Amino acid sequence: ETGVTQTPRHLVMGMTNKKSLKCEQHLGHNAMYWYKQSAKKPLELMFVYSLEERVENNSVPSRFSPECPNSSHLFLHLHTLQPEDSALYLCASSQGPGTRGINEQFFGPGTRLTVL
Amino acid sequence: AQSVTQPDIHITVSEGASLELRCNYSYGATPYLFWYVQSPGQGLQLLLKYFSGDTLVQGIKGFEAEFKRSQSSFNLRKPSVHWSDAAEYFCAVGPNAGNNRKLIWGLGTSLAVNP
Numbered sequence: 001e002t003g004v005t006q007t008p009r010h011l012v013m014g015m016t017n018k019k020s021l022k023c024e025q026h027l028g029h030n031a032m033y034w035y036k037q038s039a040k041k042p043l044e045l046m047f048v049y050s051l052e053e054r055v056e057n058n059s060v061p062s063r064f065s066p067e068c069p070n071s072s073h074l075f076l077h078l079h080t081l082q083p084e085d086s087a088l089y090l091c092a093s094s095q096g097p098g099t100r101g102i103n104e105q106f107f108g109p110g111t112r113l114t115v116l
Numbered sequence: 117a118q119s120v121t122q123p124d125i126h127i128t129v130s131e132g133a134s135l136e137l138r139c140n141y142s143y144g145a146t147p148y149l150f151w152y153v154q155s156p157g158q159g160l161q162l163l164l165k166y167f168s169g170d171t172l173v174q175g176i177k178g179f180e181a182e183f184k185r186s187q188s189s190f191n192l193r194k195p196s197v198h199w200s201d202a203a204e205y206f207c208a209v210g211p212n213a214g215n216n217r218k219l220i221w222g223l224g225t226s227l228a229v230n231p
Contacts, residue, residue, distance in 0.1 A: 004159070006159075031217060033217070040223070041223070042120075042220075042221040042222065042223055043206070043208075043219075043221040045218055045219070048217050048218075050217070055215075055217070056217065056218065090159055090160070092159075092160075094217070101148050101167070101210065101211050101212040101213050101214070102148055102210035102211050102212075102216065102217060102218075102219065104150060104162050104165055105162075105219065106162070107152075107159035107160040107161070108159050109157070109158050109159045110158075110159050
């Protein structure tokens with residue numbers, strides 16, 4: 001595998017279910033991200049992990065719970081979601097940013113989540 | 117406030133025609149600038165980026181973009197569009213220094229290509 005992989009690619013869940021999204025990066029990067037992509041909205045940054053430490057959490061509801069066990073793996077645990085949480089969830093990774101500013105982010109193919 | 121505006125929600129061009137997708141930003145300081153492309157059912161792929169230096173940058177798939185500081189713009193161009201270029205295009209800006217990892221994204225421009 002190369003780049004950033006995500007599983008599953010599609011997920012349908014009821015509002016009472018618990019599920020997890022998985023992301024793995026094979027690029028040797030030290031930062032990983034979860035984004036939510038909804039129609040007619042800018043890409044929403046949810047969480048950022050740098051060296052396995054959460055460095056950003058953009059007011060995301062507690063029904064979304066991230067986990068980063070190491071610099072290559074990132075999970076998003078989901079429970080008691082709402083229909084408005086249906087979206088494409090994208091994982092990304094990057095190196096740095098170091099001292100010279102933000103680096104480009106490399107994205108996985110996403111998980112299309114539907115909450116019934 | 118920091119923002120990225122892509123004025124064209126949807127553009128249709130004929131195959132072989134030239135293309136320009138617009139991106140304007142409001143950021144305070146001169147940011148780093150990115151263009152990404154998203155094909156249906158896929159994640160985002162980096163087309164090109166501008167950090168410093170020559171304001172005309174070349175990217176993958178024959179795309180280029182020009183940074184114009186005076187206009188706060190970073191427009192994406194391609195001289196001859198191929199049917200495979202049909203996709204969603206996103207402009208993003210981010211900080212040129214410090215530890216902030218947050219990109220500011222535009223809403224995207226959907227490109228359709230007529231045969």
